[in-house]
Amino acid sequence: MPPGTSAPVAHPSSAEARQTRPAEHPPVRSGRIGVLLVNLGTPDATDYRSMRRYLAEFLSDRRVIEVPRAIWFPLLYGIILNRRPQRVGKAYEQIWNRERDESFLRTFTRNQSEKLATALGDHPQVVVDWAMRYGTPPISERLDALQAAGCERILLFPLYPQYAAATTATVNDQAFRHLMTMRWQPALRTVPPYHDDPVYIEAIATSIETHLAALDWQPEKIIASFHGIPKSYFEKGDPYYCHCQKTGRLLRQRLGMGEERLMVTFQSRFGREEWLQPYTDKTIEALARAGTRRVAVINPGFVSDCLETLEEIAGEAAEIFTENGGEKFSHIPCLNDDPAGMRVIETVVRRELQGWI
Ligand SMILES: C=CC1=C(C)c2cc3[nH]c(cc4nc(cc5[nH]c(cc1n2)c(C)c5CCC(=O)O)C(CCC(=O)O)=C4C)c(C)c3C=C
Numbered sequence: 327m328p329p330g331t332s333a334p335v336a337h338p339s340s341a342e343a344r345q346t347r348p349a350e351h352p353p354v355r356s357g358r359i360g361v362l363l364v365n366l367g368t369p370d371a372t373d374y375r376s377m378r379r380y381l382a383e384f385l386s387d388r389r390v391i392e393v394p395r396a397i398w399f400p401l402l403y404g405i406i407l408n409r410r411p412q413r414v415g416k417a418y419e420q421i422w423n424r425e426r427d428e429s430f431l432r433t434f435t436r437n438q439s440e441k442l443a444t445a446l447g448d449h450p451q452v453v454v455d456w457a458m459r460y461g462t463p464p465i466s467e468r469l470d471a472l473q474a475a476g477c478e479r480i481l482l483f484p485l486y487p488q489y490a491a492a493t494t495a496t497v498n499d500q501a502f503r504h505l506m507t508m509r510w511q512p513a514l515r516t517v518p519p520y521h522d523d524p525v526y527i528e529a530i531a532t533s534i535e536t537h538l539a540a541l542d543w544q545p546e547k548i549i550a551s552f553h554g555i556p557k558s559y560f561e562k563g564d565p566y567y568c569h570c571q572k573t574g575r576l577l578r579q580r581l582g583m584g585e586e587r588l589m590v591t592f593q594s595r596f597g598r599e600e601w602l603q604p605y606t607d608k609t610i611e612a613l614a615r616a617g618t619r620r621v622a623v624i625n626p627g628f629v630s631d632c633l634e635t636l637e638e639i640a641g642e643a644a645e646i647f648t649e650n651g652g653e654k655f656s657h658i659p660c661l662n663d664d665p666a667g668m669r670v671i672e673t674v675v676r677r678e679l680q681g682w683i
């Protein structure tokens with residue numbers, strides 16, 4: 327049956343299948359194409375139990391924590407999951423979307439899915455959905471839902487411009503792990519990183535220009551702050567650092583700025599190991615101490631604003647800057663579900679669907 331037709335059809339039509347098929351075989355929907363947007367995840371609520379459930383799932387992922395389990399689990403269950411849920415729950419509370427009683431990451435991801443569905447209205451056989459790698463809705467549930475809706479082909483979109491094993495690969499792993507349980511699998515394509523895609527670079531560069539144009543002051547430094555990973559992951563061959571640096575270089579080229587004006591830094595350290603450097607918080611502190619008075623920070627690696635951008639940068643980093651002598655600090659929002667952000671998502675999706683639509 328050609329893509330584009332979504333009427334229910336019968337099961338395999340070979341002679342053998344006809345012979346063994348029950349008389350009352352249920353109709354099977356087919357002919358559709360699914361697009362599943364997946365972001366990292368988020369707790370369902372900010373209370374201790376919800377936070378603990380979320381962090382336990384997240385921090386038990388071998389792609390995230392590469393320390394052997396015999397060493398890691400006693401630390402995770404003996405120390406980290408006792409104290410961290412409460413502390414991080416308080417941080418989430420500060421940035422909670424009270425209107426919808428959920429985190430902004432969930433709100434933006436849902437909005438992106440709905441807006442992408444509208445943008446792809448010229449292809450009625452395409453069904454768009456969203457999921458979270460940790461927490462709800464899980465990838466397995468949404469893959470099942472897409473299949474039940476007749477999607478024989480699914481494009482899986484881990485919402486990370488820069489590839490990291492701890493983010494992109496774990497989304498792909500989780501999807502394929504679920505496919506392992508299926509007798510009749512859909513065809514699955516995964517979206518590659520798009521850290522150097524001209525549409526993405528243009529969208530981030532324009533968001534910097536638009537944001538700066540609206541300020542009544544100009545930053546001496548613009549900091550492009552990416553989520554970090556342990557340095558050892560980079561040394562084992564993760565391309566993440568290089569992807570971030572390339573994004574930074576292309577942004578500088580497009581904006582006509584040098585390395586002294588637009589810096590690349592890494593935030594959100596976790597644990598005692600060395601992470602990718604330079605660290606965002608240390609850089610901001612050192613800049614303020616050395617006399618820089620005005621900075622703007624952007625998070626090009628985050629498709630949506632979340633705890634790491636709203637609390638750690640717009641909140642904590644701003645505080646570090648002013649406490650050390652800085653005067654003006656501005657956080658440039660992520661692309662979220664703004665038209666420019668949706669243009670990036672739509673462009674990547676249309677490209678990766680080629681041959682299917
Ligand atoms: C070793 C631990 C971690 C690695 C490696 C890591 C990589 C990584 N994470 C993101 C994006 C996000 N991380 C977020 C929160 C978050 N990250 C870690 C740990 C690691 N991340 C933790 C423990 C947490 C939870 C908060 C906390 O306890 O500090 C989020 C925010 C989610 C939200 O709901 O707002 C995002 C997004 C990337 C891109 C990345 C590697 C490239």
Ligand SMILES: [Fe+2]
Nearest residue numbers: 366553594634
């Ligand atoms: Fe993280």
Ligand SMILES: [Fe+2]
Nearest residue numbers: 594633634638
């Ligand atoms: Fe953080």
